Amino acid sequence: MHRTIQNWFSHVTRREALQIGLGLGVSCLLPSLELRAANKRGDERPKSLIVLWMAGGQSQLDSWDPHPESKYGGPVKAIDTTVSGLQIADTYPHMAEQMQHLSVIRSMVSKEGDHERGTYYVQTGYRPDPTVIHPAMSAVVASRLHNPAVEIPQHIALATGEGFVVPRGGYLGNQLDAFRVFDPGNNLQNLNKQVDDQRQERRLEGLKVLSDSFRKGREFRVADTLHEHVVGQALTMMNSEQLKALKLDDEPKEVIDRYGDSRFGRGCLVARRLVETGVRAIQVTLNGFDTHVNNHEGQAELAKTLDPAFAALVQDLVERDLWDSTVVLCLTEFGRTPMIVLNEGRNHWPIGFSCVVGGGGFRSGVVVGETDPDAGAAEDNVALTKRTPPKDPVTVPDLYATILTQLGLDYQEEIITPIGRPLVLAEGTPISQLLPG
Numbered sequence: 001m002h003r004t005i006q007n008w009f010s011h012v013t014r015r016e017a018l019q020i021g022l023g024l025g026v027s028c029l030l031p032s033l034e035l036r037a038a039n040k041r042g043d044e045r046p047k048s049l050i051v052l053w054m055a056g057g058q059s060q061l062d063s064w065d066p067h068p069e070s071k072y073g074g075p076v077k078a079i080d081t082t083v084s085g086l087q088i089a090d091t092y093p094h095m096a097e098q099m100q101h102l103s104v105i106r107s108m109v110s111k112e113g114d115h116e117r118g119t120y121y122v123q124t125g126y127r128p129d130p131t132v133i134h135p136a137m138s139a140v141v142a143s144r145l146h147n148p149a150v151e152i153p154q155h156i157a158l159a160t161g162e163g164f165v166v167p168r169g170g171y172l173g174n175q176l177d178a179f180r181v182f183d184p185g186n187n188l189q190n191l192n193k194q195v196d197d198q199r200q201e202r203r204l205e206g207l208k209v210l211s212d213s214f215r216k217g218r219e220f221r222v223a224d225t226l227h228e229h230v231v232g233q234a235l236t237m238m239n240s241e242q243l244k245a246l247k248l249d250d251e252p253k254e255v256i257d258r259y260g261d262s263r264f265g266r267g268c269l270v271a272r273r274l275v276e277t278g279v280r281a282i283q284v285t286l287n288g289f290d291t292h293v294n295n296h297e298g299q300a301e302l303a304k305t306l307d308p309a310f311a312a313l314v315q316d317l318v319e320r321d322l323w324d325s326t327v328v329l330c331l332t333e334f335g336r337t338p339m340i341v342l343n344e345g346r347n348h349w350p351i352g353f354s355c356v357v358g359g360g361g362f363r364s365g366v367v368v369g370e371t372d373p374d375a376g377a378a379e380d381n382v383a384l385t386k387r388t389p390p391k392d393p394v395t396v397p398d399l400y401a402t403i404l405t406q407l408g409l410d411y412q413e414e415i416i417t418p419i420g421r422p423l424v425l426a427e428g429t430p431i432s433q434l435l436p437g
Contacts, residue, residue: 045325047360047407048275049141050282052268052310052330054302055165056115056289057353059336059346060371062299063089064354065106067373072338074296083365091303094311100365101314101323102358103434105399107369107390110334110350115290118333118350119165125400125426132417136167137400138281139176140425143169144409145280151240153179156274158267158284167283171417178283184267185248185256245273258312265309272316275326289332292345317359327360327403338373352390355399360406362434369394397428405430 061067066078066089078087081099088096088104112118112127121127124134135143142155157166157178169176181188237243248256248266259265267284274282286306291298310330317323335353336346352371358364370391404411404426411426 046145046147046278046280047325047327048145048278048280048282049138049360049403049407050271050275050284050313050326050328051138051167052306052328053165053283053285054289054306054330054332055119055285055287056291056332057118057334057336057348058289058302058332059291059295059299060106060349060352060354061336061338061346061373062296063092063303064104064356065371066090067371070338070373072340072373074340076296076300083367086365086367089303091300092307094307098311098314101318102328102356103362103364103366103368104354104356105368105394105431106352106354106371107393108331108335108353108355108399109389109393109395110353113334113348113350115333115348118348122331122333122396123165123167124170125397125428126423131419132421132423133168133170134423135170135172135176136178137403137426138167138178138283139169139172140404141407141409142281143172143176144413144425145407147278147280150242150278150280152237152242152245152277152279154280155179156181156279156282158184158270158282159263160285161287165285167281171415171423178281181246181267181270183263184246184270184284186266188243188246242277245277245279246270258308260305260308260312262305262309264305265312268309268313272313272320272322275317275322276320291336292341292347293343295336295340295344295346297344314358323359324361325359327357327362327406329355329357329403331355331399351388352393357399357403357434360403361436362406363436366433368392368431368433394431395428397426398431399428400426401428402430402434406435 061073062076066076066087067073068077077090079090079093079096080086081088081096083099086099086104088099110118110121112121117128120134123136123138125137126134139155147154155167155169155176155178158181160166160180160182166180167178168174244250248269251269256266256269259269264284264286271282271284286302288298288302314323314328317326317328332353332355334348334350337349339346341347352369372388372390401411409425411428411430412424414422414424416422
């Protein structure tokens with residue numbers, strides 16, 4: 001495995017480190033949620049980013065860019081949406097009612113057709129490099145839009161599982177690794193107080209004795225040890241009222257049902273609650289899009305989960321006056337081939353796939369780029385660099401330059417990495433069609 005990718009995927013996560021502190025059963029008195037993001041209106045409200053990550057390679061032909069008239073279109077049909085002239089797959093009827101709030105990029109391009117390398121590239125905006133570990137774009141947002149009023153992690157990955165992608169902090173530091181929640185809304189008992197105050201105090205005193213002993217003679221190397229930093233975070237987080245954002249106890253059943261009572265559906269609902277609390281960067285993962293076999297059936301089944309959850313998220317953000325302060329991005333590491341292969345599957349296709357973006361003040365109802373569903377159909381064994389690109393291709397760095405700009409950040413900001421190498425946040429060019437005039 002490429003060393004950079006291996007490091008990016010295998011660092012100790014914040015959740016794993018927090019278990020050190022959470023195992024202490026510690027608690028403290030913390031401020032209440034007086035500064036909720038939902039209570040702010042207008043330009044003064046800071047922005048957040050929600051990424052809906054379609055792990056495995058969502059098929060553009062079975063979602064946001066259907067071509068039923070093509071011999072490669074498959075059984076999917078196209079349906080009208082609330083944007084004149086824009087059609088999407090008929091497996092997304094709920095999303096068809098929400099597209100007036102969103103825009104579609106149908107011409108995303110990448111030079112990475114492998115899952116791990118493609119994921120690294122689309123998550124970070126940089127191709128893998130053995131000399132540096134790049135931060136995920138969501139980690140960049142959490143870093144640059146840090147909210148001091150938020151006591152829970154400001155970079156959170158929802159509906160993840162073992163082996164799933166968890167966005168990393170890269171050269172910005174492990175403290176920006178996403179906090180993982182495997183089953184949103186459920187199984188959060190480890191975040192609650194486990195012992196009484198006196199026993200908690202004794203545990204902390206014992207920990208301090210061990211820490212002081214370990215520090216002796218090591219002042220210059222462990223001035224701020226990892227475990228003390230983690231315990232400090234746990235102490236701040238344990239009994240914070242803001243933890244309620246991760247729970248769904250106070251959500252009506254009809255709301256949970258509207259999102260879909262699945263890990264991904266609950267993840268989207270929790271993402272909305274986290275935005276209301278002021279969390280800056282959230283990723284919700286839906287896995288299973290690697291449909292080399294039975295593509296149409298597999299993509300249609302996943303649409304049953306994505307369609308209601310995505311639509312409910314958009315609807316709630318709009319109705320709660322959070323849409324203009326929340327960028328929502330739905331994307332994948334690459335698309336699927338126009339040609340239908342053995343066992344009714346589609347292979348990897350990084351030349352002309354789709355993503356959906358909206359909110360945060362972006363223009364809506366825009367379609368960027370155009371694909372020919374037959375383009376490259378006879379080129380399955382041709383190098384990626386020689387395949388036919390879509391009309392008006394958009395690179396991943398272009399997408400991220402656009403998002404950072406709309407979030408009020410300088411995408412050309414230069415960071416000096418730990419090895420002394422200067423890198424900008426995004427190497428692309430903003431997509432003018434999506435930015436407000």
